[in-house]
Amino acid sequence: MAKVEVKDLLDGGVHFGHLTRKWDPNMAPYIYMERNGIHIINLYKTAAKLDEASQALAKIAASGRKILFVATKKQAKDIVAEKAGDVNMPYITERWPGGMLTNFVTIRKAVKKMASIDRMKKDGTFNTLSKKERLQVDRLRAKLEKNLGSISDMTRLPGALFVVDIKREHIAIKEAQKLNIPIFAMVDTNSDPRQVDYVIPANDDASKSIDKILSHVSNAIAGGLADRKAEKEAKAEGKEAPKAKKSKETKAAAPVASQEEE
Structure with missing residues (x-):
């Protein structure tokens, strides 16, 4: 998995926080400085946290669990739908049910x-x-499709939640906390990072910034899914080997072989 470059984050405007008067003091460790009344996020910390979160998400994807993406704000909707869709993960971009x-x-x-x-x-x-x-x-079907169509393949609770803007998606955060579902999130300077298990300090208002973070995250998940596929194929090949061997064995030994397979 490729490590994120600080320059890429800078180009995406990931470092722009909120106005200093709107800040949450718990975000202090992730703030680099103040410029023109706006807090600037420390991108070296963002890069480190993003790599950490990406590795954890790749492991969850490799385990076969789903990661539910949540982003109902206008700037993030289309990006989340595209990136989550690319890796076949469920997402909520309309109102949180x-x-x-x-x-x-x-x-x-x-x-x-x-x-x-x-x-x-x-x-x-x-x-x-x-x-x-x-x-x-038809109206009922259209309404259900709009709100729940993107989670139709999610047959059990997700292995993790990925949220853009934890202040806006506070209901989703509370539900995940109640069920001990790990929360990954882009956290801006106006939010409390203590609510999140994997904090990615970043500008959650600009579409360019959201795209940068989501691209890296979806690539990591794709890597985890590829590992899972490779592991499945390796296991399938491993199971075929004993069958080939069995045909060479005597009929007397066949029942023993079948018991071992069971």
Whole structure:
């Protein structure tokens, strides 16, 4: 996994914090200086924290767990949808559904409802409904798709949460804390980093900055997924070897071999 360059972060404007009067004192360790009434983030610390977070995310991806991305602010929506989509990870870019994590069973029911509507359309049941009913079902399907379509493949609670702007996504943060789900986040100078397990001090308002951080994170996750795929292929090849050997063995030894395989 390639290490992040401080120059790249600088080019992306990752170092620009908020106005000094809006700062959270707990972000002091990550602030380099003040310039024209704005706090400047220490990019050397950002680079170190980003590398640390990326390594942890790669391990989670390699373990087969999903990482849920959360970003409902305008500047981050499209970037998160693109980067999370590239690595086949679930994401929330519309309103955070209350109880998304703490009441996951209910959310899964809503996702299944979406699947059942799709089945109705395939098997022809949809066409037997009245025009008014079809319109209602279509509206429900569109609403579910907008809010939950991006998490339709998430069949269990995620292995981690990645958040852009923890102040805005405070409900998601609280739910993850309640369930002890590790939280990774871009944390600006106006936020409390103590709420996050893996802090990435960064400008969470500029799309260029968000893109820089998300690109590095998604590349790390892609690396973790590639490792998992390679490991699976290696195991599959390992299982084929005994089968080839078995054909050469005597019939008397065959039952013993089958027991070992079980």
